[in-house]
Amino acid sequence: MLHYFANPTRFQRLSRRVEPWLLTAMLVCFGAGLYFALFSSPVDYQQGHTVRIMYIHVPAAWMALFCYTAMAVAAAVAMIWKHALADVAAKATAPIGAAFTFLALVTGSLWGKPMWGTWWVWDARLTSVLVLFFLYLGYMALRDAFDEPGRGARASAILVLVGFVNVPIIKFSVDWWNTLHQPSSVLRMDGPTIHADMLTPLFLMAAAFQFYYFWLVLVRIRRELMVNRTRALRHRQASG
Amino acid sequence: MAVFSGRDIDCIRGERQVLSAAAFSLESGGALTLRGANGAGKSTMLRLMAGLMRPVAGTITWDGVDIADDPHEHNARLAYVGHADAVKPALSVLENVTFWGELAGAGGMAAADALAALGIGHLSDLPARYLSAGQRRRVNLTRALTSGADLWLLDEPTTALDAATTDALTSLIDGHLKSGGMAVISTHAELGLAETGTLTLGGAA
């Protein structure tokens, strides 16, 4: 039984040491990113100040995809090498990814109101992100649907890999569907030409989100490991 | 002469450690009786032997080859009779038994003979929904007879059986062993098999 927790213990030590650095990096990037995004970047000639929503929306959408990819990788590692920590990482990532996806949807909708005059438009990108949100919900629901946690972990690992294979197909089909139904091109969220001054805050915010993810996922993994340990102690208590 | 053995078997079921450092060894013609209190891991041991589950640590081998390395080969040589009777109420008794026999491939007893050997030959045309618990149990047990498998894994085979059927089952198992087969049986009852080892499980925590 001891070797079972040996690796996680080592992880906990390492994680505690890295977390403050990640937190600091995140705060610096957020500070700088928000300054550039809100004050020191040009106003878009078409979108006006609304363009500033992009500095949240675009990194959030990137993170939505990144987290799903991370989950798929973690699930594959957990499935092939039976690595317990990878499984915990997949579990810890899911709600973070779902939150980023939700943020991308909300900011997209907020941006849409002044731009399109309505809160929701079946734009190809937004629709794809919405489907991705459903995939996150399905993963979390399946993971939580079993009395035996191990079964939920293995089933949801398969699901996230199936979903991962399907994401490009869904993306392709939604793009196809969108061009079929909206031949008159609506205003794109990100035109092909982005002003260089807009790139600085965009990348700073993206880095901040990225650091935020790594910091939070480490905290969540540590928490999950503690919950597991408590459960193991309870079981030992039950069996006398 | 085949050897079926396992050593250092640890198993965690749910989140509870059910088996720790369990070991067994069995040769052609031999039987092993699993004993232990409820929850001691008898069913788990049988499921591990069948390859339905993998042990967390330790190995189970057939003639020195890990059963996990070639599950198809292992499936072909085993017949597993579990807690659940796996009897379809919508099919007749004979249809139920024939299906599993045909799926296992040729080599075992004919379905009708197997039913007769367990004393339910007269029920073969009856839809299985009319069977009692003991009769369903016997239908379940015919699967071992029709499979032609070398290794029988029987989980509490005598549950819901009367004394006469238990005797019939014992002599069927004896016959299987005499023809070079193996059997692992978890049971609370005394079967009275001629030659059998005993593995007592429990005490793992």
Next chain:
Amino acid sequence: MSAFAVLFRREMRLAMRQSTDSFMVIAFFVVAVVLFPFGVGPEPNMLARIGPGVIWVAALLAAMLSMDRMFMGDYEDGSLELLVLSPVPLELVVLVKVLTHWLTTGLPLIVTAPLLFVMMNVPEDIWPVLLMTLLLGTPVLSLLGSVGAALTLGARRGGVLLSLLVLPLLIPVLIFAVGAGDAVLYGAGAKANLMLLGGMLLGALALTPWVTAHALREAVA
């Protein structure tokens, strides 16, 4: 007799002796579509416009309704463990289950569809294309549904969960199937849509039995 024939005969026997299940799926399909004229009004042009989409969505939901029982009976009575332990490849067992599911739900849905085309005033020029999309698309529903059915075995509220897992994955099928009808109406031809649906069917046929078999092994472990 080959393992395929043995499995297929058993599945068909079980399905035939419980044929009310099939009937209920069809009844749900028809009732679900019939609700729409009440919801959006009986104006014929409006019904013709939304008809193909409504019929496809209803077919999707009807197929989901029957999906959770694909392995449930075998899981509950212990047969699934024995199928996993049989010398027959589990992928073959899955394929036979999917085939039976399609024969008892997908095929009856296709047979019923023309009746609903009439009721929803769907233009006759696109009937053949829509039937083709159903023929290519419904097996994909059964195949992807088998993954969901295997994953949710033993879960609380398996049926609802199954729909939540599988329906988002079926969006591409819906898009290309309904798009095929529109493409014919706009004079573009439905070849591309049908090819894409066919591609999805082949891809699903190649991958899902393997994934489902893996999920089933996990379910009985």
